[in-house]
Amino acid sequence: MSETLFINVEVIDGAAKPAFSGQVLVKGNRIAEVARDGAAIDAPEAHVVDGGGATLMPGMTDAHAHLSFLDAATLGDLTNLTPERLVLETAKNARKMLDHGFTSMFSGSSARDNTDIAIRDAINAGDIPGPRLLAATRQMTVSGGFGDIGKEDAYSLVLNGPEEFRNASREAARRGVDIFKIVPSAPGSGKDVLAEDTAMTDAEVAAVCEVAHQRNRRVAAHARSAEAVKMCVGNGVQMIYHATLADEEAKDMLEARKDSVFVAPAMGLPYGRLKEGESYGVSTDDYTRARAEKEIETVSVNMAELKSRGVRVLPGGDYGFKWNPHGRNARDLFMFVDLFGFSPLEAIRAATAHGGELMGMRGELGLVAKGAFADLLLVDGDPVKDIQILQDRDRFLAIMKNGDFHKPLTANRTQAQVAAE
Ligand SMILES: [Zn+2]
Incomplete structure (x- = not known):
């Protein structure tokens, strides 16, 4: 040895x-x-x-990773490549994560059904360098919900009703994913939908959680509205992304389940747009700028409070976009210190010991x-x-x-x- x-x-x-x-x-x-x-x-x-x-x-662990997002300028660009080419490009990102000190990644969704799975299996076989990876589905959304861009070959899977969500989850479990990613609420950008909007029903979330429980998988949810956070926590979703508008009741529920739930604010996109967008050639209109500022302000208050209540809040920030590229991931730890009031040791604990717990290796x-x-x-x-x-x-x-x-x-x-x- x-x-x-x-x-x-x-x-x-x-x-x-x-x-x-x-x-x-x-x-x-x-x-x-x-x-x-x-x-x-x-x-x-x-x-x-x-x-x-x-x-x-x-x-370090990144709790909201999209290894197969190739630093895209738009969400629609995520599936421009063939599946074969996408896997090769994703392998480069896997190596890049190790180069930047991230030895574990919890996926926040795969651009195509099997990309995360293929990369995870190749890493585990020793064929390519990369972090420990828990593989996710494409994000599962509803008609007209976040990610439904009106075409079949997209980064989202459009489902309606608990039966469709249940069937898709079972099928994903058969293919070997570790994480079912659902999108019960609206995105952080765009003028036609608001963070307050909730799109999935309780029965749909429950159906996914039921399969996860039976097949020993995890559920991760993009939950920005208070209603979405409560629906997810109530049904046993383990990873709550964003939690932007969590109200008192939602925070109470998170605190009550603090030993089994994790929160990742995933602020890389609004923060990157405001602070570094111009250096990546991304212009931002006044409306989007104001919205990003509001998001950062609201999330900062909520994450400081959740930390003080003993809820595990983890770094991991949607890296994989033009203005928020892979490799910048450790900026999240700086944000935890600078915006959420974490001490540097607490930010490191969030990225390491808590990351290990998220990976299921407490x-x-x-x-x-x-x-x-x-x-x-x-x-x-x-x-x-x-x-x-x-x-x-x-x-x-x-x-x-x-x-x-x-x-x-x-x-x-x-x-x-x-x-x-
Ligand atoms: Zn994401």
Whole structure:
């Protein structure tokens, strides 16, 4: 069994405890030992990685990923490519996520039925590099709902009535998806529909949740209206995206189910449009700008409150659009600190320990702890002092997933520098 010993590292454990100087031993694909306070680990056969004082932290999870969205300018562009070409392009994004320190992705929908599944299976077989991936369906919507663009070959699957939702969920389970993605409420942009609008019925949501329960799958919902949030939480949806207009009753329901539900505000699109749109050549009219500003303001208040109530709020922000491209994902952690009042350690916990729980591996993923899977990042600098460094892939001196180096540490100090220390 291969052994790697990290020495001379500042450990951020993922559980939001203060960092400490220590050593970490990896055996095979798990963390075998963690030492602190100057204690040394005895591992004569291990390959030693001298961190030189760098930070060692768990790999990050993106809770709302669209690996098969190819940094598209419009939603209609999502299925411009043939399925074959789409898979190849999506494989590039999978690698890119690892390059940027994301070792787990929870999919917020696949552009085509089998894209996520094919990529997940290829990653798990070791054929292509990529994060741990839970694969989703296309988003399931209703006639006239969010994503119904009036053509069959689209990024959404249009269904009506509980029978159609039930059948589609069963069929998706047969094909091997992990996550049923539903869209019970309206998008965040567009002038003809409002965030307050709710499109799916309780019976439709219940039908999807029933199949998920029977087949041991997860349900993720784009739920912006208070009514949609309540309908989803009441039916046992595990992942609530956006929760933009969650009212007191909705927040009470989320708090009551805080051990089984997750929230991801997924603000990458409005935030990216406002702050970085112009640099990507995307112009924004006054109406859309005002709407994005309002969205950020409302969500910021709600997420701060949900965190204070003990609800797990996770990063993951709809990356995969022209003004919100893949690779920018760690900007979400900065938003958590800058807008929602998370401490840097709390933002890192959301992306790591809570991410591991979302992936269904509570206590085994997203932690630097004995027995956890060895998904590790060696970071040049201290993300507690500056959370923004996690957005710079060059800061990742080494990236390990499941005990294997995706990016090994290359010699970065001269003999003279080492001798001078
Ligand atoms: Zn999304």
